[in-house]
Structure formats: structure tokens, C-alpha cells
Amino acid sequence: MKPSFLEQIGEQLTRKLASSSSRRGVLGRVGTAMVAGGVFPLLPVQRARAAAGSAAPRLADVTTLSDFERRAQSSDPTKCNYWRHCAIDGVLCGCCGGGIHTCPPGTQPSPVSWIGTCRNPDDGRSYVIAYRDCCGRTTCTTSSDCECNTADREMPIYRPQTSNDIIWCFGTTSAAYHCSTAAIVGQAE
Amino acid sequence: MKPSFLEQIGEQLTRKLASSSSRRGVLGRVGTAMVAGGVFPLLPVQRARAAAGSAAPRLADVTTLSDFERRAQSSDPTKCNYWRHCAIDGVLCGCCGGGIHTCPPGTQPSPVSWIGTCRNPDDGRSYVIAYRDCCGRTTCTTSSDCECNTADREMPIYRPQTSNDIIWCFGTTSAAYHCSTAAIVGQAE
Amino acid sequence: MTCFSRPRYLLLASVIGMGVSVGDMAKAIPPVLQPEQSDVASLPPMGDHSVLVATGEQSFTLYDGDKGRILGTLPAEMVDNIAIAPDRKDIYVAVTMWSRGDHGTREDFLRDYDAHTLDLTHEIELPPRGLAVFKQQNLELSQDGHWAFVFDMSPATGVTVVDLHEHKAARTVDIPGCALIFPWAHDGFSTICGDGSLTNVALAGNNVNVTHSKPFFDANRDPVFEQSQVDRKTGKALFISYTGQVYPVTLGATPVMGKTWSLQAAAGQSAAGTGQQEQAWRPGGDQPFAWHEVDNRLYVLMHVGGYWTHKQEGTEVWVYDVTTQHLLQRIDLPSPAKGITVSPDTANPQIYAMLASKKMAILSATTGQVEKTVEAKASGISIVPQP
């Protein structure tokens, strides 16, 4: 049997954050948080799994799409209107020597990130996107066209998992922010 | 008898640089340099003194003035075309909470600087200007109109005293560059 | 090695200007300009028309709002936070750095600057701060000037309480699932939690007492802005949601909820909903709100759009009477703005609007006219002193 999602997260965090130099003892605190896993609400990623069976695309409904979704394209991932960038805040790594799920040379992907739920115009499905920051190097300097700030379903910092103003660099050599990626985690419900 | 100019410089450097945290031993090296004072060529400031008796203004000669001198004004010291700014490279302190010979709060004037020789349109005289940098704080962020780069009589770094690309922050708490002033030292020859 | 085989140059200019003796001259000849000494400026007591603006992603620049001119500079990057002491005598900046620039040992400090000289007087070590694009509510001060409250996220969340008299971090309070700091009138603060509730932290000598309130807004459907406002003197907060619902709350160990009202209804319009295509006037931007506590007026940066446009620049500033919950005025901005602040005075209040063009527009809050436009290289963020 595959480990549960929360177990996966726990294992990943333990492994990834054990080398963290945080003075606050991330590991101990996260460990404390983990034991109460049963009382946590379902995360979007779990809902994604629950919904994985219903793979039929939804028809585009122009009456309910957001402005971003109506205008989104699927051909150029170095533009702010690329479909996965529906809730991104930062510089696109694809403009900086990286790619849509690739960090530029000399940087490190953060093991934790915020997530968005974005609609792919090609199949009408919504996907959970992990906006993993690439960290540990001075911010990428590139064209202003690569600096994006979108906010579909973006929440305040007290809902950090879907908040894009946070510097999501935990467990990297430093939390210096370089750029942001947009990797697919799975299909949303 | 007043101390000579070189003695003044020596005294000032000794006093000002004694607290320097340079690892290279500025003081010892400057001291070594000082003993050979007699073989140094006359500095512009000395020539200024030698010429101080001849105080009659020169008539403006539009055929020999530089473009900067033809266009220079004497009313607004926060503009790049203010007459004293004939060889300045940097942000004007007058735009940053300081003034023409005043450092903004929280910064320190460098005890050494580069110098220029600029013509005052009001009296037709040329003056030696000390472009003293204000140091020890992050660079001032202000209007681009306050970022100047002029080069009348500006020389390469192997003639440092009249070279304006050098960060002239020696003997200050740090050599972080904040802005540049333009103080009158005396009349030029 | 040093070599004496040829003349060398003394490469130094003196800090002391020379005295130039001017001989007797005819009256017609203008006098020779005299040498000038270098000096350093200091500042008068901070006036009501002072504003600290986040500039160039490397500093906060202090402006005189009457002249539209710079008074001084404090270093701070995008993730750093700034606060002005209630008595305006100190400015605090919470910063994070690494010993080698983008790598090395992490260090977090609360810096204390003298507001008169802008000299750094104390650099207080902190545990790792929460790093986010600037939010006023990630750094707050107690009204008595004794405590600073610094938001932490590692990613577990907490608040470090700093003793400003002793210049050291006193304790860290865990606030699991919560964030942001809204100070009480006395001895405590509240934070907003992910379930729409408040966690309330009372300072009691060497202890803290933590209480949890019931949810008062629907965080899933219509969350309140991080930039919601608090009157620090009274501990009264106005939590404002994405759609424009205003939740008045008197903060404390047991918060007291007031009557909810709607920014749109107060303007004679329908309350806005959560439809992505439901066009309505909505609050938005990096810093959409400014509460003028003395006049009890709320200034809101408004734009037309659907739901999820909570970060969109505003085209107008709407001015509300919070007492009567009515719109008093709509002010057109010269161009869209990312954030606003309003000066604390009642005589001639100014609106400081950080435009998307990176200019700062200074407007009369009374007439709505633009008084100055400054090439400030401003981001969306600014702060003003308290009344």
C-alpha cells in the first residue's frame, strides 16, 4: 500500500528540513504539528486524488471563467498569461535560465511551496499547481514582462498554502528569492 | 605660520584614518607616502592658493567654454547642470536630505575625495570643488534627474584625485556609497 | 613592496577646505566664494506630513509631504518591515540577511533608528522572521513604546515579543494556523487564523495568556484583507473582506464584534459578491486601506473588477465616514495606484498614493487635488506616523 499523502509530506519534510539551519527548530515544531494529522481538513492535493477518476474535461464556460482563464494560453510558459500562472507572484524561472518546473543553474527548489488551482485551456481540466520558488541566489534580473502578479483563488498569509506573497524558501541554503516555477501536482477536483 | 597644505593633509589623514578598520594598514602606508612629500607635483589646491591674489573674474569666452559650462546655472543645486557639478558621478545629496556640502542624516562625509575645477557663471571664476561622498548607508533612491555623470577635466583611475568612478569612502564606518556633495575648496588658478 | 625610484603622486584631497585670503578688490568685483566645511543634516521632530516610502527594493525613503522632498533613507529590502514609534522618536526596521549576501549564516534583526539623526542606535537579534512581501501587520508596536511584535514563519507561525527598553527579544509565542499582528490598546495583540477566527495574546508580566475567538468571517468564501486596519490607540479594528464587507471588532482577550457593513452598500450600490465575472467596485492593491482615526474616516483604493481582483491597482480613493458608514467622497487618481496612506492631521490631511508608474502622488484629502508628483521609484508600500 502506498503511504498516505500526509505520510509522504511528513517523510519529505523530515528528510528535507533535517538539514535546515533554522534557529527555531522547524523539525520539532513540524513534528508536533504532524501528530494531529487526523484533524486537518482535506488539502487540495488530496481532493485532487479523490477526483482523479473523473477525468473527463469540463466544457469551457465563458460565463464563469475568470478574466485570467478567459485569456490564458498554453504555448509560451515564459509569459504571465500562461495558463499555469493563474496565481503566481514573482519572476518566471523560464525567463532566468530555468523552466516551468526547473530551477536556473546555481539555485535550489524549495521543498515546500504555495499552490494554485489553474484551468488548462487545452483540456478544460483544472490542475493543482505548485509554485515552487528557486532559492539561494540574488533575485533574477530580467524583462519586466517576466514579472507576474496574478491572484485567482489567492488567499491571505493566514492561509499560507495558497498565499503568494510569502517567500517560499524553507530548507534551502538560504531564503534568498531568485524566481518562481509552476509545476503540476495533479488534477484538481 | 600656518601649516603647509601637505602638513594639513597629513594631519587630517592621520586623525581621520586612525579609526579606519582597513586590513591593509592605511595609516602606515599613507605615512610612508607622506615622507616623500617634497617630490610631489603641485596639487590643484596649492595652485588655487598661489592664484588667490588674482581675484578678478575672467570674462566668459563662449569659444572656449565646455558645453557644460555654457549651459551651467547657479540657482538650483539639485540639478545636474548646477555649475559645481561639472565632473560629478553619482546621486546629488541635495536630493536625498542633504545639501551641496551637507550629508543626509545617518551618513558620514568621506574625509578624502576627488576634485573638479568648475566655472561659476556668476563671477566667471573657476573654483576647485571637492566631491565628497556621503557614506555608510545604502545608496539614496531618488529621481533619475538627480543621478548625474559629467566629466569636464575628469581623469582615469590612475589619476585618482580627479577620477570620479572611485567610491570615495575612506575612513568612514563603511564604504557603502549613499550620495555625492560638491563643496568649494577654493578658487582655482 | 614599495619602490622609491621615481616620483609618485599624493592621491588625496583634504577634508578641510583651505582658507583663501582675498585681497582688497574694487567694489564692482563680486567676492570670491569661500571654502565650505562638510557637515551632516539632522531632522526636526517628525511632522504630520511625513511619509516613509518603500523605494527601489532597497530602502524606505522618508519624504516631507509638503515639499515632496526626501529627508533621509533607511535600508530595507522587499521582505523587511518598518514601524514608527508612537512618540515618533524612533523608527524600527525588521530585517533579514545572510552573512555572504545570498548565502551564508542567516541573521534577523530589529534595527532601532533615532528619528532625529537617522543613526542606527540598536540592532536587536531576532529569531527567523516570516519572510513575505512587506505587510505592515507583520511588525507592530505597543502603544506604550515598550514592546515590538514581529511575525515569524518557519513555516510554523509565531510572534516574537521584543523588549524595546532592554533592546532584546523577550519571548516567542506560537500562533499555529494564524498570522498578522493587530495590537490592542494595552498589553496584547490579536492575530487572524485560517478558519476565520482570532487568536488573542495577552501580555501578563513574564507570561502570556492566549484565547481563541469563534470564527467571525468565512475564510474560504470571502477572506479579510491582510491590510485590514487597526486604531492602535483604541485597539479597534476594521477587518475588510475581499468583497468589501467591513467587520468592526474591538480587540482584546475577548474581542467584541460590531455590526458588519458593506463598502458598496455604504455608497448606495449593491454589495459585491464572489462571482469571477461579477463586475463591481472593489477594494484592491498592495495596501488598499488607510484609516484616519481622528476624523474616523476610512480611505479605500477602489477599482472595477470581478472577484479575485484583490491585488489589482485602484483607480479611485473612496472616503467613508466610519461613524455613519456612508461614502463621503470619491477621489479620482491621476493614474492607477498600488497603495495609499493618509497623514494623521485633521487640518490639512494628505493622501500619499503609490502609483503603478512608481511615482508618488500627494493629494489633498480634503479637495482631492494633486499637490505634488514625485519620481520616487516607489513600490506599493508606505507608512505614516500615528496621530
Place this chain on the structure above:
Amino acid sequence: MTCFSRPRYLLLASVIGMGVSVGDMAKAIPPVLQPEQSDVASLPPMGDHSVLVATGEQSFTLYDGDKGRILGTLPAEMVDNIAIAPDRKDIYVAVTMWSRGDHGTREDFLRDYDAHTLDLTHEIELPPRGLAVFKQQNLELSQDGHWAFVFDMSPATGVTVVDLHEHKAARTVDIPGCALIFPWAHDGFSTICGDGSLTNVALAGNNVNVTHSKPFFDANRDPVFEQSQVDRKTGKALFISYTGQVYPVTLGATPVMGKTWSLQAAAGQSAAGTGQQEQAWRPGGDQPFAWHEVDNRLYVLMHVGGYWTHKQEGTEVWVYDVTTQHLLQRIDLPSPAKGITVSPDTANPQIYAMLASKKMAILSATTGQVEKTVEAKASGISIVPQP
């Protein structure tokens, strides 16, 4: 403190994408996109069309000149210097910082980055560097890859010799009255002195031998540019003066002077003089010269102006055959440029022009046509690998 009195949220997303099992679907339905792992890019061996551009006063950005796209980033501020190893396997950056940002303990380092991964492999402590707006000639490397030469100014001037095999500073050589570093073909370098002469430093095991040449230019009347060029493989230099006089010198313990020529005369014009109102085509900018050593062509950023316009942006690039000392070509720039570099290849050389608009224009050096224009936020400075 931690409290368990209410549900809390796990505020983390996993680095591992989940496997999503896709059920049997009709062929007409596009497959569900699969989860993606995060990875890190690395670079192929550095090609001839690579250029490192000073960007945003915070970094050097490595560009692919063919695509006009970014390959990676190295941190560096305005006063820092960068050099590419002759074998292109390392990139060196000389940096200066203070432990607390704009204050604290000063630290100077030579950073060694792996050109394949852009990882920092060594951070070598240095004595205090000379701080000036970027000048290529303030950091140089020996052709055998063994030594780096770092210019110091405290304000006394010197050169620190860094052993790149041992990753440590080996010695500092005083060069009183002199500055800038022009490496020889083997085991030494020359520096320019304020009296128009050269000081020559030969490395000999653990010793250095210093010689002084006679003045070869008039530093008072017509100084040579700091950005004068050197062919690092042969140790031949072209020192070029403000007015446009070219002084060829073969560097060494006893430099050999060649025949002086004029940029203007080589273009069929009168040599330019030192009159402030003498309008002529003159070299100028932050980085006015690029010597393509293999083709033996000198590219010069030219503008029309009087004397003392040595920092003015150029409107054209003039291409000279250094062998015959004749102008081959005049290339119009799309807008004025602060600096240029030229790629080292002979097949299809590119000109990288850093425009005053902060864009980078990439031109064919053969046809003069603009191939790409990049919104680079560039200052005037760039460097390219050696042939």
C-alpha cells in the same frame, strides 16, 4: 506555546508530486497532465556567443547571444568585478560587502563559480579591494589559469595576486601612483601610472620583480582610457587616448612600444584635438572598446563631441583593421550605447551593445544588422569569453 484546543492547518505542500492514476478513457479525451518533479538546470560548455551583462546593479546575468535568452545569474554589485577563466570552466567575481549590509565588518572575496552549474565552489578572502564603478581591468587572470590579479586602493594602490590552485591570496604588490591591470602573455602584468608610464610586475616564484618604463603618453593633456584593450594570449596592448590616439605596446618587464596611430586619421579624417569646442568623432562611454584578437579588429563606440566627452554614449560602432590601421566599417546603433563587447568567434561574430535605454542590442558584427533586442535592465558593462 502550542495549543490543541482547535483544528489547525497543515501549511505545507510536498516537494513530491503525487502519482495520479488515470482510469480508462475514451480516445477522444486528452490525457490528464502528469505530475512534474522539480529539477535544476545546468549549462553546456560556454559557447562563443555567451555574454555576461551587468544588470540591475545587483548581478551579472549570463545571456545566450543567439537566442537572446538568460542562462543564469551571478550576484555582483556596481563596484564588483567579473572575469571568465581562459578555459571557460570557471567564472570569478571579486566582491566587497559589510557584515550588516551597509555597516559592520568589511569583507572582500574572490568567488569562484563553476561555469557548468553556476555553483559557488570557493570564496577566497581578499584584502580590501579598490572600489570603483566596474572596470574590467581591475580584475584580471593569468592565461595559464593559475593567478588572479585584484586591484586594491586604500587609498594607496596595490595588486593582490591570488593563487587559484590553492584558493588563497598569495601576496600584495604595491604599485604606488599606478592602477589597472594589463596581463602579460606569461607570468606578469603591467599597470598604468599617473605620469603616463607603466609599472611592470614580473612574477618569479615567490618573488616579484618590478620595473618602471618611461612615460609614453601625456597623462595631463590626453590620458589613455582605463578601458584600453589587451590581447591576453599575446600580451599585446592597445592603449587608446581620450582624443583617439592608439599606442600599441607589447607588455613585459621591458615593454616594447609600437607606432602610434589615430582613430580619426585611420578613417580619413583629421586627428582630434583637446579643444572643448572642437567637434569630432571621438571614442567614449563606460566601455568603448572591444578588440577581436583573432580577426585583429578593433571595435570602437564613437560619438561626435568636444574634448572631455570621454564618457558620452556612442551612436556608432567603428570597426578598424588593426593590422593595416584602416577603418573597415561604420555600424549605426539603434540608439546610443554605453558599452560594447564582441564575441570571440570568426564565423559569425556578434556585437553586444548596452544601450542607454538599458536594453541590450545584439548585432551581427559582419552585417551590422540588429539580431535581437533584449529588455536586460543592463548597465554599460559586459564581458565575453576569450577565443
